[in-house]
Amino acid sequence: MSRRVAVITRTKNRVALLGRAVESVLGQTEKDWVHVIVNDGGDPEPVDSLLASYKERYCGRLLVIHNPQSLGMEGASNKGIMASDSTYVTIHDDDDSWEPEFLETCITTLEKTPFPTVRGVVTHTNQIFESIDESGVKEVSRRDFDPWLVSVSLPEITEINKFMPISFLFRRDVFDVVGFYDDSLPVIGDWEFNIRFLSKYDLIVVQQNLANYHIRVDGHTKYANTVTAGKDKHLFYRDLIVNKHIRKDLESGRVTMGQLMAFGDYFHRLGNNTWRLVQVVERLKNFAPLKVLRRLLRV
Template sequence: MPETAVAIITRTKDRPLLLRRAVESVLGQTYADWVHVIVNDGGDPAAVEQVVAPHAERYAGRLVRVDNPQSLGMEAASNRGIAASASRYLVIHDDDDSWDPAFLEKMTALLEASQPPVAGAICHSVLVHEAIESESVKEQRREDFNASLLAVPLAQMAVRNLFPPISFLFQRAALEAAGPFREELPVLGDWDFNLRFLRDHDIAVLPEKLAFWHHRVAAAEGGYANSVLGGALSHASYDAAIRNQLLREDLEKGRVGLGFLVNFGTAVRDEIHASAPGSLIEARAAPALRLIIDEARNKAQAAEIALQQSQQRQQTMETLAQDLNQRLEAVHRSTSWQVTAPLRWAIRMAKRLTGRR
């Protein structure tokens, strides 16, 4: 396979609605020296074919398909896609994310102008909140994700992940030096890779919002949904597992290395935020987990507001009912009501005799 400048790796499984957007994101790039590797990780190959077939002319031979008969997991899918391509640079473009059309043009220019030890580059990212409704994607709101990030220090990366994969273009040679993505990690594989990457290389920052990280906490059905509780527990568990493993390696070798760094960073933040446990959890959490925490908080606040509104409506109805009862009692006690009682009785009797109601 001839070498291109950039290999774009897209992992997908039975999400054609989102894959269509990812395909358009890639094909819409102003930079053309790329190959798009779509790794269908255990999904229906026919669904992928239906998405890409109409774009054969636009792809012009720059598409590679990898169909895994069974799902191997996100990081294994990344490794399969990387192995199926040849390029100077690599980037992970998941099926639910997207780029500005100038992403590849500007990011490759930045990397090519950089000197060692720089071997990767990121841009600023925009977090897009969305929902799946009736087989369509409905955007809800946008917010800056890391617009204040001007550099990528290893010490800060040791505390938490600083950027999503969609924003990260890096040299293939740097991946070969750092090692592949760890396939045993179902989550946080990108953070683990970023830590190993930064041990030997630097990452340049382009302060432009060219990457869009789409996020759905709840979706209507199937593989489009994200689990809130399960995702939070999984991220927290593997966050601790990665930190513990790195620290044990340092202890076994009698050195002060990355293991001490990732754990010391969180320990320092423990002291700073000891009076605010909730803030501590959020500060230490990886971006995906912090998003889950934010969404859970928003749902709880919305539920609390709805409850307060319901209580206010109930109180209003009770007040109106009480006022109506008081008015009826006043009418019953009034002189006019008592004086006209015989007339009302006569009218009722007349209706009964004539068969009217």
């Protein structure tokens, strides 16, 4: 049965967080959706036990997939997407949440746009910092992830990911042109997909905080965010993606090695100037009169 929206949730042995994601989806004012939960190689029993208590509230709008072995985040996303049928798709990770109007607002905004190249919607996002222990999840603080976000250009997204999967809803038919998520990437697959999306289409930014991106601040490995726990891995795979595209341009003649070396030389000199500035600041910190002034200011 085709639904208006397919909500894809990837999870693995994180039932303590999955319940919040379930409540987030069930609480939406838009009701025409299917929630596809992909248990990516985790223990199926706790997932089935949790979801059994929600059976009546789901009213047949739940599809659970248990992967015997993990396919990775992007592979799990693709499996959930291909197992569903809908007009729109959105990724709702097991540790994130929405405000009740997220789906309704995104769909209404997208359907009202007069621009045919617009195929997606992004909302503003609350960045929620939290801790987790035996007693449950506790919010520590929150802030607006990017209060100045009004639009997203292709050059901007190639520098850094401007939005999270939890804040992004898009038309399913974009997969026919840009392809699915790259399942060879263990991290930053959403960023790589966003680049391909914006290389063909545009999106609208809704300046309302309707998505919640949750970040654990303690050292709990099981519930850690990949963006913090796997920072070095993110940088490594980012370089793989960047190098792949540059090599394509080198091979086609669109970019020359001389141009690349010119850019490298510029950033090398810029880095040296920054290093010199850091050295000056460090010396000033040890300058005796400034030390006295700092002590006085503390008083």
